[in-house]
Amino acid sequence: MARDSRSRKKKASPSKKDGKLRYIPLGGLGEVGKNMYALEYEDSILVVDCGLMFPDDEMFGIDFVIPDIAYLEERKEKIVGIVITHGHEDHIGGLPFILPKIPSPLYGTKLTLGMVGNKLSEWAPAFTPDYREIRAGERVEMGPFSVRFIAVCHSVPDGVGLAIETPVGTVVHTGDFKLDPTPIDGRLTDYAAFSEEGKKGVLLLMSDSTNVERPGFTQSEHTLSGTIDRLFRQHRSRRIVISAFASNLHRVQQVVDAAARFNRKVVLVGRSMVKNVDLARELGYLHADDKTIVDIEDIGKVPPGSLVVMTTGSQGEPFSGLVLMSRGEHRVITLTEKDVVAIFATPIPGNEKMVSSTINRLFACGCEVVYEKEQAIHVSGHAAQDELRVMLNMVRPKFFVPVHGEYRHLVRHAKLAREMGVAPKNAFVLLNGDVLTLEKDKAVVKDRVQAGGIMVDGIALGEMQGSVLKERRELAEEGTVAVSLILTGEGTLASPPVFESRGFLHLEDAAKLREDLTVSVEKAVESLGAKAASDRELLETRIKGRMRDALRRFGRGRPMILPLVTVLGEKPLPERPRASSQGRGRRRKS
The missing domain is CATH 3.40.50.10710 (Metallo-hydrolase/oxidoreductase)
Structure with missing residues (x-):
C-alpha cells in the first residue's frame, strides 16, 4: 500500500519472546484524528481504536486520512482483538478501510458497535464483522491481555476507558473523557474504577490531551x-x-x-x-x-x-x-x-x-x-487541566504517555504529569511509529515502525505525498498548458500545434510566448524524425523539456505540461472497461 513519505521506513524487528510489552502508536499523536495504537506482547497484539483525520488545506480534493497499518498487516495473525472506545469519527472512521485487511474480533459497547455498523454497511457492505458487544464494568480476556472496560463521560454516549492487565503490568487508557458531574444520561465517569486500578498499581497511563491548555474544569x-x-x-x-x-x-x-x-x-x-x-x-x-x-x-x-x-x-x-x-x-x-x-x-x-x-x-x-464566539452555546467533551490532574492523582502511574492531541498538547500534558509526581524521565512525548518498550521497572524508546497516513479520495486510497497529490498541488499553484499535435505516420507535423492554458497565462495575450512554444514543439518533433510517430513516451518527454525551456526564458512559472499526440492512421486504443461501483476502498494507482 502506498505510504506517507513522512513515515519512517525502518521497521522494528518482529517481537521476540523476551517478556517485554510494546506500545506502538499508529495515529493520534501530534495530530487531532486517526487515533489508533497497538499493544504487543510476544506473539499477541491488541489494537485500540481505528479513526480517521480530516485533511488540511494542502490535501486538495482529499476526503480524509486513515492510519498506515503496514505493521499490523504483516502481523495480522497475531491480532487477538480490536477495541473501540467510543463512536466518534476520529476513533471509528478508518474501520471500513482497515478492518477487512486485518479481520479480527471487534469489541465495543452497544451504541459504538451500532455506529460502526452504519459505517460498514455504507463503505464495506460485503464485509462481515465479528462483533463482540461489551458493557462498562466487564472484563474480557484477549490472549495475554485482560481488558477491563471503564465508563467515561464524553460528548457521545457509551464511551469507555480501558484498564489492560498484561504480564508486565497494567496499562490504563482514559479514552476521550471529562469529569461531568451532571451528564445528560446520568452516566458518570467511573472514578472508583480508575482509583482502584491506581491502588493496585499502574505501569503506564495514556491520557486524553485535547484540552490540556484550558485551566480548571470543563463545563457540564x-x-x-x-x-x-x-x-x-x-x-x-x-x-x-x-x-x-x-x-x-x-x-x-x-x-x-x-x-x-x-x-x-x-x-x-x-x-x-x-x-x-x-x-x-x-x-x-x-x-x-x-x-x-x-x-x-x-x-x-x-x-x-x-x-x-x-x-x-x-x-x-x-x-x-x-x-x-x-x-x-x-x-x-x-x-x-x-x-x-x-x-x-x-x-x-x-x-x-x-x-x-x-x-x-x-x-x-x-x-x-x-455562534460560539458570540454566546456560550458549546461545551467540550474533553477534560481540562484540573480534570487531568484528578485523573493522574487517581491512577498514579509509573510511566505516562500523553495521547490524542497536537504536539504542543502532548508536551504540556507531559509537563503536567511531572508536576503531579511522575518522574521526569518517565513521561514520554512520542510520535506515531515510536515504539515504547516496557518492563516492570523500565521503559525505553529505541525502535520505530512504519506509521503515517493513507489518503481516501472518494472511493480510492493513495499516498499522502504521492503523484496524485503532487499533481493537484502543481495544478493549484501553477496551472496547466496542454499542447495538441497531429503527426503523420512518418513523424512529421500534419498541422501546427494547438495550445490551451488553464490557471496559467492566457496565451491569447502572449503572442511571443505562443510563437516560442510552437517553435519548441516543432524542434522536438524534428529531432526525433520518424521515431516521433512510434515512440510516444520519448516524444512527450522531449516536448515537455523544450516547452519548459521556452517558459523559463519567458520568466513565468512552471505549469504542468500535457502533450496530447494523435498519429494519423493509428488504430484507436480499445475502450477500457468501466470500474465497478462496488470497488469502494481500492487503492489509487499513481
Missing part, C-alpha cells in the same frame, strides 16, 4: 439547557436551525426536550444526523416522542414558529445540511431573514476557514446567526 453538558431555552424564548415566532455534531446525541436530546417544552416539532437534516438519531432511539440512548419528530418532506405543514431544524454542518463540511442551506442549494430548506441559525460547536483545528465561510454565507442569507 447540562449547562447548555439554559442556553437552548433562552434561544427558544427569544425567538418564539421564528424558525430555529441548530447545527451540531451528528454524534453528539446528548445535545440532540436537549434540543428535542426543549422542543417538546416549547411545543415545537423537530426536523432532522443530514444523513449522519438521521442515521445516528434513528440508531440511538432504537437502542434506547435517545428518547423522543414520535409526535415531536417530523419528516423533512412534511416541513411545509409546520408553521416556522413551531419548528426547529437539527442539522449537520457545524464544521463547514462541503455537502452537509447547513452548508447546502447557506449556499441556497438545499432541496427543501431555504434560509431567509425570518430564520435564526445557531452553531453548537467549535471548529476542529484545520476547519476554521470552512466554518468562517459558512457563517459569512449565513449572514448573507439575511438570517440571524448565533
Whole structure:
C-alpha cells in the first residue's frame, strides 16, 4: 500500500519472546484524528481504536486520512482483538478501510458497535464483522491481555476507558473523557474504577490531551439547557436551525426536550444526523416522542414558529445540511431573514476557514446567526487541566504517555504529569511509529515502525505525498498548458500545434510566448524524425523539456505540461472497461 513519505521506513524487528510489552502508536499523536495504537506482547497484539483525520488545506480534493497499518498487516495473525472506545469519527472512521485487511474480533459497547455498523454497511457492505458487544464494568480476556472496560463521560454516549492487565503490568487508557458531574444520561465517569486500578498499581497511563491548555474544569453538558431555552424564548415566532455534531446525541436530546417544552416539532437534516438519531432511539440512548419528530418532506405543514431544524454542518463540511442551506442549494430548506441559525460547536483545528465561510454565507442569507464566539452555546467533551490532574492523582502511574492531541498538547500534558509526581524521565512525548518498550521497572524508546497516513479520495486510497497529490498541488499553484499535435505516420507535423492554458497565462495575450512554444514543439518533433510517430513516451518527454525551456526564458512559472499526440492512421486504443461501483476502498494507482 502506498505510504506517507513522512513515515519512517525502518521497521522494528518482529517481537521476540523476551517478556517485554510494546506500545506502538499508529495515529493520534501530534495530530487531532486517526487515533489508533497497538499493544504487543510476544506473539499477541491488541489494537485500540481505528479513526480517521480530516485533511488540511494542502490535501486538495482529499476526503480524509486513515492510519498506515503496514505493521499490523504483516502481523495480522497475531491480532487477538480490536477495541473501540467510543463512536466518534476520529476513533471509528478508518474501520471500513482497515478492518477487512486485518479481520479480527471487534469489541465495543452497544451504541459504538451500532455506529460502526452504519459505517460498514455504507463503505464495506460485503464485509462481515465479528462483533463482540461489551458493557462498562466487564472484563474480557484477549490472549495475554485482560481488558477491563471503564465508563467515561464524553460528548457521545457509551464511551469507555480501558484498564489492560498484561504480564508486565497494567496499562490504563482514559479514552476521550471529562469529569461531568451532571451528564445528560446520568452516566458518570467511573472514578472508583480508575482509583482502584491506581491502588493496585499502574505501569503506564495514556491520557486524553485535547484540552490540556484550558485551566480548571470543563463545563457540564447540562449547562447548555439554559442556553437552548433562552434561544427558544427569544425567538418564539421564528424558525430555529441548530447545527451540531451528528454524534453528539446528548445535545440532540436537549434540543428535542426543549422542543417538546416549547411545543415545537423537530426536523432532522443530514444523513449522519438521521442515521445516528434513528440508531440511538432504537437502542434506547435517545428518547423522543414520535409526535415531536417530523419528516423533512412534511416541513411545509409546520408553521416556522413551531419548528426547529437539527442539522449537520457545524464544521463547514462541503455537502452537509447547513452548508447546502447557506449556499441556497438545499432541496427543501431555504434560509431567509425570518430564520435564526445557531452553531453548537467549535471548529476542529484545520476547519476554521470552512466554518468562517459558512457563517459569512449565513449572514448573507439575511438570517440571524448565533455562534460560539458570540454566546456560550458549546461545551467540550474533553477534560481540562484540573480534570487531568484528578485523573493522574487517581491512577498514579509509573510511566505516562500523553495521547490524542497536537504536539504542543502532548508536551504540556507531559509537563503536567511531572508536576503531579511522575518522574521526569518517565513521561514520554512520542510520535506515531515510536515504539515504547516496557518492563516492570523500565521503559525505553529505541525502535520505530512504519506509521503515517493513507489518503481516501472518494472511493480510492493513495499516498499522502504521492503523484496524485503532487499533481493537484502543481495544478493549484501553477496551472496547466496542454499542447495538441497531429503527426503523420512518418513523424512529421500534419498541422501546427494547438495550445490551451488553464490557471496559467492566457496565451491569447502572449503572442511571443505562443510563437516560442510552437517553435519548441516543432524542434522536438524534428529531432526525433520518424521515431516521433512510434515512440510516444520519448516524444512527450522531449516536448515537455523544450516547452519548459521556452517558459523559463519567458520568466513565468512552471505549469504542468500535457502533450496530447494523435498519429494519423493509428488504430484507436480499445475502450477500457468501466470500474465497478462496488470497488469502494481500492487503492489509487499513481
